[in-house]
Amino acid sequence: MKFDYDVAIVGLGPAGSTLARLLDKHFKVVAIDKKRIADGGFKKVCGGLLSLDAQEALARFDMTLPKEILVDPQIFAVKTIDLKAGLTRVYQRPYVNLDRDKFDKWLMSLVPPHVEIILDGRCESVERDGDGFRLKVVHGGKERVMTAKYVVGADGASSIVRRCLEGKTKTRRYVAIQQWFREGNAKPFYSCVFDRDTSDCCSWSISKDGMFIFGGAFPFDDPRGRFEEQKRKLEKYGFVFGEPIKTEACVVLRPRRMSDFRLGSNGEFLIGEAGGFISPSSLEGISYAMNTAQKLAEIINACSDRRSPNNAYRRAVLPMRIKLMAKVLKCAFMYVPFLRRLVMKSGVQSLDMFNV
Numbered sequence: 001m002k003f004d005y006d007v008a009i010v011g012l013g014p015a016g017s018t019l020a021r022l023l024d025k026h027f028k029v030v031a032i033d034k035k036r037i038a039d040g041g042f043k044k045v046c047g048g049l050l051s052l053d054a055q056e057a058l059a060r061f062d063m064t065l066p067k068e069i070l071v072d073p074q075i076f077a078v079k080t081i082d083l084k085a086g087l088t089r090v091y092q093r094p095y096v097n098l099d100r101d102k103f104d105k106w107l108m109s110l111v112p113p114h115v116e117i118i119l120d121g122r123c124e125s126v127e128r129d130g131d132g133f134r135l136k137v138v139h140g141g142k143e144r145v146m147t148a149k150y151v152v153g154a155d156g157a158s159s160i161v162r163r164c165l166e167g168k169t170k171t172r173r174y175v176a177i178q179q180w181f182r183e184g185n186a187k188p189f190y191s192c193v194f195d196r197d198t199s200d201c202c203s204w205s206i207s208k209d210g211m212f213i214f215g216g217a218f219p220f221d222d223p224r225g226r227f228e229e230q231k232r233k234l235e236k237y238g239f240v241f242g243e244p245i246k247t248e249a250c251v252v253l254r255p256r257r258m259s260d261f262r263l264g265s266n267g268e269f270l271i272g273e274a275g276g277f278i279s280p281s282s283l284e285g286i287s288y289a290m291n292t293a294q295k296l297a298e299i300i301n302a303c304s305d306r307r308s309p310n311n312a313y314r315r316a317v318l319p320m321r322i323k324l325m326a327k328v329l330k331c332a333f334m335y336v337p338f339l340r341r342l343v344m345k346s347g348v349q350s351l352d353m354f355n356v
Contacts, residue, residue: 001130005030005116007300008135008148010123011155013044015272015289017107019152020115022297030146031111032121032137035104044156045176045250047206047213048100049190053287055096061290069102071209073188077351083195083233085341089350095190097208126151126164132267150300150309152269154293157251159274162262169253171260171276174201175223176252176283178215183207184240195233196337198226201254202283205239214241217252217283254280256328261321265310269296277320281327281334288324292317 005028009016012033020031048071050058058065078093111117121139128134133151137144153161162169188207193216195203203216214234218226231241253276255261261276263269271277272289279285295316303309333339344350 001132003132003147003149004028005146005148007150007152008032008133008146009152009154010126010135010159010161011153011272011274012108012111012117012119013104013154013156013272013289014107014286015274015293016152016154017104017111018290018293019154019271019297020111020117021107022294022301023115024301025112025114027300029114030116030118030148032118032123032135033108034122035108035119044100044104045178045215045248045252046100047178047204047215048098048103048208049206050096050098050103051282051284051287052094053284054290055094057287057290061294065096065098065103066106069098069106071097071099073097073207075188075190075207077190079189079191080344081191081193081234081237082337082340082344083193083230083237084197084337085344087341087344088237089344089347090353091350093190097206099208123155123160126161126268128165128266150267150269152271152296153264153274154271154289156273157253159270161264161268162270162274165264165268166262169260169262169276171262172254172256173220174199174217174252174254175220176215176217176250177223177227178213178248179241179244180246180248181212181214181240181242181244183210183212184242185212185238193230193234194335194340195230198230200335202334203230205234211245212240214239215248217254223249252283253278254283255324256280258321258325261317261324263310263314263317267310269310269313271296275317277317277324279324279327281331288320291320 007029009031080089124136132149153159191205193203199218201217205214255276271292273285277288299312
């Protein structure tokens with residue numbers, strides 16, 4: 001059977017852009033994404049802090065960030081707050097503060113010209129078609145049907161590729177809500193917030209180029225009400241919010257067992273958060289997006305019809321799955337209230353702050 005494309009990639013975040021950049025040029029590749037360059041289009045709900053794992057992924061690719069992506073200020077500590085226990089500690093963290101939207105677009109700009117990119121394109125459905133796949137894509141108000149030998153879901157927690165080919169995911173899901181405000185706090189800061197009354201996951205705040213961002217991950221049961229309740233509590237800790245300039249929301253996954261990772265089968269592949277690759281402790285996903293994409297690119301570039309690329313991909317990402325399961329154990333010390341309070345009260349690895 002002759003296909004329109006060798007590889008169809010749905011989603012051009014860090015996972016999809018990395019895969020599109022690394023695939024050999026002899027492959028005919030199409031990449032579809034919701035983004036619209038002109039007015040910003042779809043944006044990921046993300047604080048925009050580059051963790052050590054993500055920095056390591058960039059370093060392994062020998063990539064350096066352009067200064068246009070970086071924002072002010074660069075802060076080297078995170079204020080950790082347990083609202084229920086009334087505890088606050090400050091921990092040193094070497095994050096890089098950046099503009100997440102510009103970061104995604106920069107990665108997209110590195111995709112070579114032989115890859116066909118469809119922006120402001122919405123993949124409506126994916127179905128198996130013989131030895132390949134048939135995709136329906138809406139672009140410019142018109143529906144387009146295309147076929148591909150391989151299809152890759154790089155489209156995040158609500159992956160259309162995963163839903164169409166594997167059904168509804170059973171992985172824990174949360175609603176991530178984030179609001180932007182004019183900076184009204186006397187001093188810029190980062191924070192990580194725990195409040196068992198409103199969520200069994202975490203919230204965050206970040207100062208960024210004269211803006212103050214507050215967001216968090218909440219259960220599907222009244223997520224907006226829980227979000228607003230946290231804001232009211234944090235005002236008593238000196239947080240200054242004011243009127244929100246914009247509000248963003250999306251679904252986020254949080255794996256807790258090996259079966260939560262969905263890798264695809266028979267020519268379908270899931271990378272990044274579409275496959276469940278996101279830290280259950282910090283919700284960091286950029287490093288896993290880039291690393292799963294790199295592994296898949298190596299496999300597709302080297303595969304032949306006599307080899308099973310899906311089995312090779314499953315073996316290649318096993319260390320990442322094990323690493324994420326280890327983070328599930330770490331979650332106990334972060335999210336079990338009794339253990340978290342013991343750690344925070346001990347002051348282990350926290351900073352003694354100078355009052356200047």
